[in-house]
Amino acid sequence: MNLESLLHDRLAPVLEAVAGHPVDPAIRASPHADFQSGAALGLARELGRPPVRIAAEIAAAADLDGIAEVTVSGPGFLNLVLTGDLIDGALRAAAADERLGVAPVAAPERIVVDYSGPNVAKEMHVGHLRSTIIGDALARTYEWLGHDVIRVNHLGDWGTPFGMLGEHLLDLGGADGHSIGDLTAFYQAARVKFDTDDDFRTRARLRVVALQSGDPLSRDLWRQLVAQSERYFLDVYARLGVTLGPDDFAGESGYQDDLAAVVAGLAEKGLLTESDGALCAFPAGFTGRDGAPLPLIVRKADGGFGYAATDLAAVRHRVGKLGADRMLYVVGSPQRIHFQMVFAVAREAGWLPGDVVAEHIGFGSILGADGRMLKSRAGDTVKLAELLDEATSRASEPAIGIGAIKYADLSGDRRGDYVFDADRMLASTGNTGPYLQYAYARIRSLFRKAGSGPGPVTVTEPAERALALALLGFEPAVRAAAASAEPHRLAVHLHGLAVAFSVFWERCPVLRAEGEVRASRLGLADLTARTLHTGMFLLGIEALDQI
């Protein structure tokens, strides 16, 4: 049962009667009562009466079913205290339900989550790490809520670099003879040759043309690069415990045959303009600093198609073939304008109907201890594998190191930057992944000693009540995280739950209690463990029985 919505339903009719129109009661958890509503404050000006008076009027008229007490405090807040029966009933209902009382959504949507999206023959970098972690948490959460989730890994597997990379692979012994091994070194070596060797540069250009016209050797080299990279990425996903698999790769190359139709479709709608030899769309409402309209380059002057054209084709595919109701693109904030323009052009072209939601789920950067973009000691971009090595080698178990990284990423507003600080993220106290994992393992160990199972919950002590409210706040936290695609809303809630449990644990003896009290406290502990387990699962953090 969702207490916030229960209280919402109790207060909404009274508010509407008082105001003469629907008013959101804006129920919030409160340190002074169980919950609080500030709705009377918002109505004061409109009704021309002091908010305290309005609040008193609401309090007097409210339907008190399940509410023990409504009081007015401060300038006109309504403080709401629930009855013990309501809380006990809600906890027992949650405990009896495998899904902890969280019903699947009434209207499931088909949600395409585009995440990870690394580039072939290149090491994944920290931006891909964030996309992978955040995207996976979102995909898990929507799926658990009953949506039909399609994971899409928009692999960068096409474009001009493949001339240089294929040619370099050929120089090293060709498609079947050579393993590209260290991706960064491979890419950099190709790059150096491309920048310094005229002959190589010419060969690389011809290789692109050959690849695009279907030359078998070129395709072979390319396939080899893609296959080796995919294997590498899958290793990283396995290490991270991420739910992306081999079938989720849907690389840019897959849209090549659709690009002509993209151009034709845009041309037909009169949306293409030639600009310095390139074909561009100028979606309404996008202007540069100088006020000039911003172009979305659909076909480059050399006839090649770029990132934007592929993304337009991908939108058509996801709406037309995959039947998406909602599309989320979990990609770093610097690509915000790109996606806004792609969505705008797709809407103008009629490929993105008004009832299909397309949203860029942006995120900030991972910073080093110096507050700048994360760099290795040598000043290069940090390889993802090295980052994982650092966290896992310092943790007692790999799952703790990985959980620490994920939690550090997911516990703050995704739009913000965060500092990669292994000491802080691995700490077993504070707002960290290990803290959640220890809280869970501690409860499991409690049950190994208890000798008996959980019983029906009856809340009496204040620490029990605080824990109960945290448990019942799980559903709104999951729904809020899903609604705004903000996993931190769930992460922060779980941390609060773990803290509430530790306070309860200090103040309320469990194993030393007797009879119904002992059973009830074990009931609270059990529901806490199950809630932490489910919540961590949604974030992609492993819950260990024993640490």
Ligand SMILES: NC(=[NH2+])NCCC[C@H](N)C(=O)O
């Ligand atoms: N549909 C998309 N554009 N997805 C994101 C792809 C990310 C891209 N490969 C990059 O590394 O920046």
